[in-house]
Amino acid sequence: MLKGIVIxxxxxxxxxxxxxxEGLAWRVAEHREQxxxxxxxxxxxxxxNEVLCLVERDREEQMALDLGLFCVGYLNPELPQEQLSGCxxxxxxxQEIDRIFLxxxxxxxxxxxxxxxxxxxxxxxEMTLSDLDGINALYREEPSISLSPELSLDRxxxxxxxxxxxxxxxxxxxxxxxxxxxxxxxxxxxRAGFGxxxxxxxxxxxxxxxxxxxxxxxxxxxxxCRAVLAYGKQILDFRxxxxxxxxxxxxxxxxxxxxxxxxxxxxxxxxxxxxRYLLNLRIAEY
Numbered sequence: 592m593l594k595g596i597v598i599x600x601x602x603x604x605x606x607x608x609x610x611x612x613e614g615l616a617w618r619v620a621e622h623r624e625q626x627x628x629x630x631x632x633x634x635x636x637x638x639x640n641e642v643l644c645l646v647e648r649d650r651e652e653q654m655a656l657d658l659g660l661f662c663v664g665y666l667n668p669e670l671p672q673e674q675l676s677g678c679x680x681x682x683x684x685x686q687e688i689d690r691i692f693l694x695x696x697x698x699x700x701x702x703x704x705x706x707x708x709x710x711x712x713x714x715x716x717e718m719t720l721s722d723l724d725g726i727n728a729l730y731r732e733e734p735s736i737s738l739s740p741e742l743s744l745d746r747x748x749x750x751x752x753x754x755x756x757x758x759x760x761x762x763x764x765x766x767x768x769x770x771x772x773x774x775x776x777x778x779x780x781x782r783a784g785f786g787x788x789x790x791x792x793x794x795x796x797x798x799x800x801x802x803x804x805x806x807x808x809x810x811x812x813x814x815x816c817r818a819v820l821a822y823g824k825q826i827l828d829f830r831x832x833x834x835x836x837x838x839x840x841x842x843x844x845x846x847x848x849x850x851x852x853x854x855x856x857x858x859x860x861x862x863x864x865x866x867r868y869l870l871n872l873r874i875a876e877y
């Protein structure tokens with residue numbers, strides 16, 4: 592659990608105000624020496640693995656890493672020579688940085704999945720390496736044009752792709768395809784989340800979902816999608832999302848329309864006819 596952040600970077604006044612407002616403790620390492628980092632950790636009354644350290648120079652980064660701290664790097668435009676290669680994530684400013692963002696970074700840094708949502712019957716969380724077999728079984732149940740990116744590789748390559756997906760998709764974009772867990776059985780029953788669609792001559796954020804055959808006709812798809820859309824609107828601040836559905840998939844088209852999407856166009860794609868749906872999250876009630 593993240594208990595606080597040690598700040599060893601400049602221009603963080605707005606960030607400090609945000610963290611104070613949201614109740615996340617912070618301390619500034621005044622002279623940016625190792626002793627200052629230790630003093631700040633003591634003031635936070637936290638163990639080192641419960642703290643993030645915000646740095647903008649390689650020197651401070653190395654000191655923090657030597658102390659066993661997880662680092663977030665600030666790409667200060669006035670310090671272009673700094674590499675910050677040991678940081679968990681690099682940021683260019685502090686406007687969008689808040690407690691949830693930092694807590695998610697800290698959770699991933701510990702090798703744990705971020706929980707996205709909980710409904711009456713479902714848990715939705717980021718995937719881990721232990722989900723690989725379940726993910727592959729899910730997609731092989733019913734092959735589609737939107738195959739899981741982890742398929743069709745040997746085991747080592749599959750695991751490397753999942754590690755990269757966790758680090759770059761979740762870490763950089765703060766979203767992706769998540770796993771859906773049935774709370775009663777603790778079993779993975781599907782996936783739901785957001786991706787970046789490029790079926791047309793532009794890219795956009797789109798929502799996708801897949802529920803295992805055994806668990807269909809129970810309302811799980813709608814329950815998962817509503818939770819994902821709420822997260823997209825409230826946490827990720829998405830204004831609009833799309834969904835691409837095979838024209839012949841009447842059940843998915845019915846669900847998407849029930850969720851408030853409207854069909855914008857249909858078009859041919861790799862021997863299929865796809866329908867592009869749109870949802871304006873600024874006015875949708877999620």
